[in-house]
Amino acid sequence: MSSAPGSYYPNGYGNLKLSGYLVHKSLMAPDIKLNNEAGTYTLAVPTNKRRDSPTGIIAETLPVGKKLSYTNVTTYGGSRYISWVETEPNGNKYRYFVYAPKQDGSSYSESQLINEIGVATLTKAVNKRRDTPTGIVAETLPVGKKLSYTNKWVGNGHRYISWVETEPNGNKYRYFVAVSGSEKYGVDTWATFGGPSTDTKGPQTPTSKSEIDESKVKHWGIDLSEHNADGIDLSAYDFAILRSNYGEIEDEKIEYWVKACEKAGIPYGLYCYDYAIDDDQAEAEANYTLELARKYKPALGVWLDMEDSDNYKEKRNAWNKDRALATCRLFCKMISDAGYYTGIYSSSWVFQNWLTDSSLDVYDKWVAQWDKNDGDYHSDTSSMGTIHQYTSVDKHSGIGLDKNAMYVDFDHYKSKIADNTQNETENVQKDESNESDIKELNGLIGILIGLLKKLLSVFGKSGD
Known part of the structure; x- marks a missing residue:
């Protein structure tokens, strides 16, 4: 991310699956505005040729070196496209779009x-x-x-x-x-x-050992989403934080990971990967997350993942301090008001430079700070928040796997929902007990009335 140096990427190979899709029901694609510009563009990489719009159906994939004559250009989602109209043999006319960044490498910066x-x-x-x-x-x-x-980088198609x-x-x-x-x-x-390669010419997976004091760490865990492969041995960890949704779309593997945690006997929390670009979408995102929280009943809180790893928000001018603050305030208040423990996931840079408003102090922080990112724990972020995502690498296999240190006991995340459920159970038990007492009393009164009627009949009196 160009806006946040030293940032992170928490979900395996990424959230980019969503690029070009509506991640919010309220999000509508803006009108495409074409500008007149005639020219020839030579492809530097294989690129999709799309019909009707920059995200339309793929007509074909064009090879490197293909020269394209175009009549228009447009900017869509923060990216540049060339466009033209072709007449098919049957007489039908279609407009085509091809992603065509300026070929000077200017769209790339090392901070991304x-x-x-x-x-x-x-x-x-x-x-x-x-x-x-x-x-x-x-x-x-x-x-x-x-x-x-x-490292990896996403761009230029x-x-x-x-x-x-x-x-x-x-x-x-x-x-x-x-x-x-x-x-x-x-x-x-x-x-x-x-996993790791034996090719000594390329960079190797670091094998440095952690030298920092780990005495503050209470539990070790991981966070997972649909981007993680099946078969991870969850019994090797104390807890997991699971992606429940991105925007208003449920993670494809949330149910799988919930069942895996339950089978392994470890508690889990949920997190929503943020795609909101305005208050309405932030509210919709929170409501959707609450639906999933009620369904999956997390024991370790409901978290907001505040990042922009696929540049979705940046392309829509929504990756900035004001928007991040507004979304965090709205989302966390709604989650907290609903009775769930809540907090924010982001990089230490974002926390130190953007999420500095005192109104967020009441919410917990889950801090991403990878340092060497070699699979070892190299820093203590307990002064910032209760969870520290310290690496995105499993040093034993070399694959991407987000690992976390927790600085508190699990009871710290106990929600009001659990308390309410317990109180409701106690109230039901009390009600049932009271009802039983009343029935018993009514039975005794009935017996006494029966005896009184018999006594009165002996003396020739009516018992009515």
Whole structure:
């Protein structure tokens, strides 16, 4: 994220699955405004040609080097597109759009790099570029090439892996390789991902040990979403925080992870990945999250994930201090008023520079600070909040896995909902007990009345 240096990326390979989709029911695509501009554009990477709109159906995927004559340009979602009209053989006319960033690498900045250590095995021959995602081609890499990487970047219509190499002459260069033909997670992938590589030419997974005092840590856990693969041994952890939704869309694997936590016997919390760009959407997001909280009954609170890892909000001019503060205030108040323990997840940079208003002091903080991001715990953020996401790497396997330290006991997150449920149970028990006492008393009165009637009949008196 260019707005927040030192930020993080908490959900495996990303939330970019949502790019181009409506993540809020209230969000409507703005009118597309075309500007006249005639020219020729040469593709530097394979790019989708879309019909009717920048997010329309894919007519075809155009190859590197394809020259396109266009008559219009437009900016949509913060990105530049070229456009033109074609007449088909049957006489039908269609307008087409192609994502076409200015080819000077200006859309990339180093602060946008996302930390992630892994190994990619190419399933498509791709170019290895130097300095920027659109920089000079150093070489063309073959299918099957294994690449160790330390960062990733999303833009220019692709997802990239990146790393730094030291040349024999001592010069250091950053390299980029596109690993998909789309910015959307899991779409048109050009590589598979796995554990650490034995290729000594690439960057290796750090193996440094933690030297910081861990005595303040009460519990060790992880956070999970649909981007994490099945089969993680949750019994190895004390707790988990699960993504329940992003915007107003339920995470595809929330039910799976809830059942996995219950089977492992560990408590879990829920978090909502924020996509709100105004107050109405923040309110809708909170209401939707509450529906899921009532369904899944988290024991470790309901959290708001305040970040912009896919630049969704930045492209809509909504990734800034004022919007972040407004959404956090509204969301957390609604969750708290509903009786749930709540807090905010974000990077230490965002907490220190944006979320500084005293109105947020009543809400907990879940702080993302990765430091070396080598799988070890390197810093203590207990002065900021009760949970610390300290790495996005599982050092044993080399795969992406968000790990967390908790500085308090589980009872700290007990919600008013649990108290209310307990009180309701006690009240029901009291009511049932009172009802039983009344029935018993009525029975005794009935017996006494019967005896009185018999006595009166002996003396010839009516018992009426």
